[in-house]
Amino acid sequence: TATLPAPLPSAKMAAVEKRRPVGTPAASFTDSGRPSVSRTAAAVESEEDFLRQVGVTEMLRAALLKVLEARPEEPIAFLAHYFENMGLRSPTNGGAGEPPGQLLLQQQRLGRALWHLRLAHHSQRTAFNNNVSMAYECLSASGRKKKPGLDGRTYSELLRRLCREGCAPEEVVAPLLRKIQCRDHEAVPLAVFRAGMLTCFVLLEFVARAAALFQLLEAPGLAAADRRVGQAVLDTLEGALGAGDHAATPACYLEAGSRLGPDSLALAMDRAATGRRPSSPMAREELKKAAALFIAKVKPVG
Amino acid sequence: MLSPERLAQPDYEYLAQRHVLTYMEDAVYQLLENREDISQYGIARFFMDYFNSVCQGTHILFREFSFIQATPHNRASFLRAFWRCFRTVGKNGDLLTMREYHCLLQLLCPDFPLELTQKAARIVLMDDAMDCLMSFSDFLFAFQIQFYYSEFLDSVAAIYQDLLSGKNPNTVIVPTSSSGQYRQRPALGEAGVPEGVEASLFYQCLENLCDRHKYSCPPLALVKEILNGVQRLTFYGFLGTLSKHPGINQALGALPDKADLMQDPAMDEELERLLAQVPGLVPAVTATPELGCPPSRTPPRVGSPWRPLHHPRKVDTESDGSTEETDESET
Numbered sequence: 001t002a003t004l005p006a007p008l009p010s011a012k013m014a015a016v017e018k019r020r021p022v023g024t025p026a027a028s029f030t031d032s033g034r035p036s037v038s039r040t041a042a043a044v045e046s047e048e049d050f051l052r053q054v055g056v057t058e059m060l061r062a063a064l065l066k067v068l069e070a071r072p073e074e075p076i077a078f079l080a081h082y083f084e085n086m087g088l089r090s091p092t093n094g095g096a097g098e099p100p101g102q103l104l105l106q107q108q109r110l111g112r113a114l115w116h117l118r119l120a121h122h123s124q125r126t127a128f129n130n131n132v133s134m135a136y137e138c139l140s141a142s143g144r145k146k147k148p149g150l151d152g153r154t155y156s157e158l159l160r161r162l163c164r165e166g167c168a169p170e171e172v173v174a175p176l177l178r179k180i181q182c183r184d185h186e187a188v189p190l191a192v193f194r195a196g197m198l199t200c201f202v203l204l205e206f207v208a209r210a211a212a213l214f215q216l217l218e219a220p221g222l223a224a225a226d227r228r229v230g231q232a233v234l235d236t237l238e239g240a241l242g243a244g245d246h247a248a249t250p251a252c253y254l255e256a257g258s259r260l261g262p263d264s265l266a267l268a269m270d271r272a273a274t275g276r277r278p279s280s281p282m283a284r285e286e287l288k289k290a291a292a293l294f295i296a297k298v299k300p301v302g
Numbered sequence: 303m304l305s306p307e308r309l310a311q312p313d314y315e316y317l318a319q320r321h322v323l324t325y326m327e328d329a330v331y332q333l334l335e336n337r338e339d340i341s342q343y344g345i346a347r348f349f350m351d352y353f354n355s356v357c358q359g360t361h362i363l364f365r366e367f368s369f370i371q372a373t374p375h376n377r378a379s380f381l382r383a384f385w386r387c388f389r390t391v392g393k394n395g396d397l398l399t400m401r402e403y404h405c406l407l408q409l410l411c412p413d414f415p416l417e418l419t420q421k422a423a424r425i426v427l428m429d430d431a432m433d434c435l436m437s438f439s440d441f442l443f444a445f446q447i448q449f450y451y452s453e454f455l456d457s458v459a460a461i462y463q464d465l466l467s468g469k470n471p472n473t474v475i476v477p478t479s480s481s482g483q484y485r486q487r488p489a490l491g492e493a494g495v496p497e498g499v500e501a502s503l504f505y506q507c508l509e510n511l512c513d514r515h516k517y518s519c520p521p522l523a524l525v526k527e528i529l530n531g532v533q534r535l536t537f538y539g540f541l542g543t544l545s546k547h548p549g550i551n552q553a554l555g556a557l558p559d560k561a562d563l564m565q566d567p568a569m570d571e572e573l574e575r576l577l578a579q580v581p582g583l584v585p586a587v588t589a590t591p592e593l594g595c596p597p598s599r600t601p602p603r604v605g606s607p608w609r610p611l612h613h614p615r616k617v618d619t620e621s622d623g624s625t626e627e628t629d630e631s632e633t
Binding site for chain 1: 356375
């Protein structure tokens with residue numbers, strides 16, 4: 001087999017590459033030319049039967065529906081995650097032998113609930129609501145001894161994890177959690193659960209966007225923004241949210257929306273920047289005020 | 303953050319744009335090919351591994367050409383794999399011929415067509431002296447645009463030929479477009495006329511092409527930038543500039559900038575680790591200079607990751623399969 005001109009150390013490189021622990025089945029796909037052309041009708045039929053029998057058809061249909069419902073930005077990563085979660089659920093992939101303890105089961109349930117909750121963005125309300133119901137079901141199906149249902153302890157734990165993984169600073173979300181938390185032994189109805197989840201997701205996105213806005217305003221290297229501009233943003237926000245204080249009519253949402261629209265916000269910022277007040281720096285810390293404004297509007301549970 | 307337009311797309315369009323069904327279908331084919339795996343690990347695990355490997359770009363390794371070129375993501379993954387596997391060739395400063403690069407490509411994709419490698423080599427060699435030696439980075443960047451924008455370049459070649467032979471390609475390809483404005487083009491092919499076609503006219507045709515092309519095109523703004531800089535240009539002149547343009551490379555997103563091509567600390571570390579496992583390794587391996595490489599190139603080879611692997615028999619035996627594949631295609 002040494003008929004090639006000498007320079008083929010590459011064969012060895014490829015061997016190295018093959019043995020790299022890529023953690024995928026790709027390496028086993030060697031030489032798997034797709035025999036689609038030569039497949040006879042009978043073989044196709046038996047393959048279809050096979051796929052149906054082992055449940056592949058049903059599994060893929062469900063996965064595709066989830067993709068279409070959630071419309072993720074990166075559907076392939078979404079699918080990988082989807083099947084990973086499914087694998088965790090099946091008993092064959094549980095612990096190695098020993099039965100999982102209550103604590104582990106609880107963690108797995110929380111993980112699955114979080115996964116459901118994140119499948120769709122909260123603005124896709126139908127998909128989000130479906131997923132909230134799925135998460136609620138996940139969490140409600142508890143151990144043998146306990147009655148089914150979601151207790152306040154689990155609910156609070158889920159809220160804390162959401163906020164932690166949403167990278168929101170603890171002191172920012174703590175007031176929110178105090179408002180929408182339930183007592184540990186309380187049963188949490190689905191409506192409360194849904195409202196809590198939604199509020200939490202909206203706040204997390206709000207905080208993320210506020211941080212992004214601050215980053216834009218930030219003077220490079222100073223880690224602080226111009227106070228005049230920053231204050232203008234906060235004032236505009238307060239004005240917009242305050243407008244809805246009196247009546248919960250749809251009109252006040254529209255008014256708040258228009259006050260916060262990019263043009264009026266930009267106008268306020270522009271006015272502030274050209275104003276005569278002396279400039280002073282504003283630290284990122286003060287951003288918390290924005291979150292506080294938001295949280296002030298949240299109705300407490302109970 | 304969200305890119306909201308995907309939420310408004312019809313289902314089928316959303317799936318097609320992201321090639322979801324291509325991968326789902328391929329996952330099923332792979333599953334049928336590897337039925338024994340699923341009895342061991344379960345179907346969900348199989349699909350998880352499959353989609354993870356698609357995300358990581360390792361799914362194209364050793365797959366058939368039709369699959370490798372099926373989606374832009376597969377093409378980018380293949381380019382990345384080729385670079386990662388063989389960048390040591392560049393690091394050592396080895397120069398290889400078109401046929402040798404083709405062998406390397408076939409190690410990753412056994413049925414890789416020679417025609418594509420030839421086309422890439424023409425970009426480097428400006429359609430001249432096809433048995434010349436090429437540096438790894440020259441070949442890689444030329445191969446990149448040839449492979450990734452293959453269909454686009456085929457159309458560009460047709461347009462160029464039409465322009466050269468005095469036909470107006472727009473009248474051929476888009477019968478509705480008016481062609482009167484192109485008439486003042488100077489007669490080509492006569493002695494004393496500079497070679498190639500007029501850049502601005504060429505650009506108009508390419509703009510038109512990008513508008514209706516269903517395959518990937520390089521960013522039009524960059525094409526414009528390239529063509530604005532010159533009066534006239536030849537086909538291979540254009541492709542050469544395209545392949546060397548850092549902006550095009552970045553837009554494509556598969557390879558690092560040319561300066562960073564040889565940097566991959568994670569990979570180096572891994573190779574070092576592998577080398578440490580090979581017993582009886584002599585660090586100062588004397589490599590026989592191949593390809594007429596000047597001896598001055600030898601020093602960086604010492605301690606280069608693949609060179610020592612060349613020798614111990616233990617490692618060699620594992621690569622027999624791939625060598626044979628390459629042999630068959632060579633003869």
